[in-house]
Amino acid sequence: MSTFSIFLVLITIVCFLLVVVIMVQNPKGGGLSSSIGGTQMLGGVQKTTDFLDKSTWTLGTILIVLILLSSLSFTGSLSDTESKIIEKSEVPAATPSASPTTPATK
Numbered sequence: 001m002s003t004f005s006i007f008l009v010l011i012t013i014v015c016f017l018l019v020v021v022i023m024v025q026n027p028k029g030g031g032l033s034s035s036i037g038g039t040q041m042l043g044g045v046q047k048t049t050d051f052l053d054k055s056t057w058t059l060g061t062i063l064i065v066l067i068l069l070s071s072l073s074f075t076g077s078l079s080d081t082e083s084k085i086i087e088k089s090e091v092p093a094a095t096p097s098a099s100p101t102t103p104a105t106k
Helices: 003-024 033-037 045-073 084-089
Strands: none
Touching: 003 045
């Protein structure tokens, strides 16, 4: 298993966790906090919101770092000299024609 594959698996896991954390939150302050009710279970509603907020930022930062590290570890099967784009854009050298073309004038 290459390092790029390992990064790909880690990025997928972090993306899944990020989606779960974001879906638990509610933009109106409900979300997981409303299911706890008025009681002060699990450290209170404010601490739950803080935890979800910090989790979102942490997972987002981890995702960006993993993406940057995976791009550094990626070694494609084609190098710059063997790029398909370069091969397609290269035009074979044409022989000069006998009559030069002149631009049309009005």
